[in-house]
Amino acid sequence: MAVGIFDSGLGGLTVLNAAQKRLPDVDFLYYADSAHAPYGVRDAEDIFNLTRTAVQDLWDRGCNLVILACNTASAAALRRMQEAGVPEGKRVLGVFVPLIEALTERQWGDNSPPREVQVQHVALFATPATVSSRAFQRELAFRAIGVDVEAQACGGVVDAIEEGDMILAEALVRSHVDALKRKMPEPQAAILGCTHYPLMAETFQQALGPDVKVYSQGDLVAESLADYLQRHPNMIGEGAGRYLTTGKPGVVTDRATQFLRRQISFEAA
Numbered sequence: 722m723a724v725g726i727f728d729s730g731l732g733g734l735t736v737l738n739a740a741q742k743r744l745p746d747v748d749f750l751y752y753a754d755s756a757h758a759p760y761g762v763r764d765a766e767d768i769f770n771l772t773r774t775a776v777q778d779l780w781d782r783g784c785n786l787v788i789l790a791c792n793t794a795s796a797a798a799l800r801r802m803q804e805a806g807v808p809e810g811k812r813v814l815g816v817f818v819p820l821i822e823a824l825t826e827r828q829w830g831d832n833s834p835p836r837e838v839q840v841q842h843v844a845l846f847a848t849p850a851t852v853s854s855r856a857f858q859r860e861l862a863f864r865a866i867g868v869d870v871e872a873q874a875c876g877g878v879v880d881a882i883e884e885g886d887m888i889l890a891e892a893l894v895r896s897h898v899d900a901l902k903r904k905m906p907e908p909q910a911a912i913l914g915c916t917h918y919p920l921m922a923e924t925f926q927q928a929l930g931p932d933v934k935v936y937s938q939g940d941l942v943a944e945s946l947a948d949y950l951q952r953h954p955n956m957i958g959e960g961a962g963r964y965l966t967t968g969k970p971g972v973v974t975d976r977a978t979q980f981l982r983r984q985i986s987f988e989a990a
Contacts, residue, residue: 723748723962724946725784727775730758730883731973731980732917733790736816738981739939740788743947748962752779752990753977755968759879760793761848761915768850772798775967778990780811786956788946789815792914792938793848796856812956816916816938817860819945824910824936825865838865840910844901844933846925847914849874857914871905873897875915882917885979891924898928913937920980965990 726737726749737751754760754775760768772794779787789795795815802813822828825838845857852874861868875897881890901908911933913919919937926935950956964987966973973987 723750723784724950724957725750725752725776725779725782725787726790727752727754727772727779727787727794728789728791728916729754729760729771729793730879730917731755731977732879732882732915734977734981735916735919735937735939736788736790736942739943740946743940743943744950747950747957750779750782750784750962751964753964753966753968753973753987755966755973757967758883759848760791760797761850761879762876763793763850765797765850765854768793768797769801773802776802776813780808783961785811786949786953787811787813788942789813790916790942792816792916793850796847796851796854800856810955812953814949816942817857819941820912820914820936820938821857821861821864822945823941824912825861827864831864835862835864835866837867840934841868842905842907842909843868843870844905844908844911844929845870845872845914846875846897846901846911846918847872848879849876851914857912869905871901871908873901873904875918878921879915879917882920882980883976885976887920890921894918894921894924895928898925902929908933910934910936963988 757771776787799815852872858870878893966987967990970987970989978984
């Protein structure tokens with residue numbers, strides 16, 4: 722019985738890790754489209770087609786519920802997939818909403834009109850495709866008013882993390898934070914809008930300063946998923962838990978093991 726978790730590469734493992742800790746009795750089928758990573762530099766149509774293909778594969782393998790543990794896919798493909806309709810008994814969910822609910826201090830499923838919130842100045846760090854989609858701002862506007870969001874496209878960070886070059890990733894993060902601060906000198910909160918970025922959370926926090934609250938997605942998405950499955954237990958599908966990749970399984974296995982600092986083995990999708 723498995724829930725599908727999809728990412729363009731290894732970033733979604735931060736969500737998977739948190740979900741496994743929160744839901745130890747649930748199996749997860751993780752699907753990394755490593756052959757086409759990173760998604761953050763692709764155009765919206767390309768991202769949509771790749772995401773739709775991967776999600777259909779997870780549905781075909783028995784997953785009733787698929788989590789897009791990729792902010793770029795959530796930004797560029799989720800709404801379009803939902804509007805086009807999904808097969809009966811299947812669902813696809815993204816990772817933006819739990820984050821925004823935490824930022825705006827709303828309970829899960831609170832559909833009341835948007836209202837003023839305490840945090841007024843928010844820095845968003847994300848891939849170029851996520852930034853250009855403005856999906857985060859759109860979802861935020863459904864829940865809050867008067868929030869100034871300054872987005873910073875963090876080119877190169879995902880590539881460096883996927884390659885295991887954490888020294889380069891740290892340098893890039895500091896450069897992107899400096900660029901953000903030139904546009905918004907005193908953010909109150911920062912959103913790590915890519916599931917790769919929690920690996921660099923300490924670097925983001927140091928560069929931003931101790932007064933900025935940094936939000937990342939793993940635990941928030943895991944808690945939201947636990948709540949969803951409690952209300953919809955039938956969404957735990959029939960697939961077996963394992964790790965799949967469209968890339969080279971041996972290479973992805975090595976990088977994923979380094980990424981999570983525990984042994985996991987990928988198979989060809």
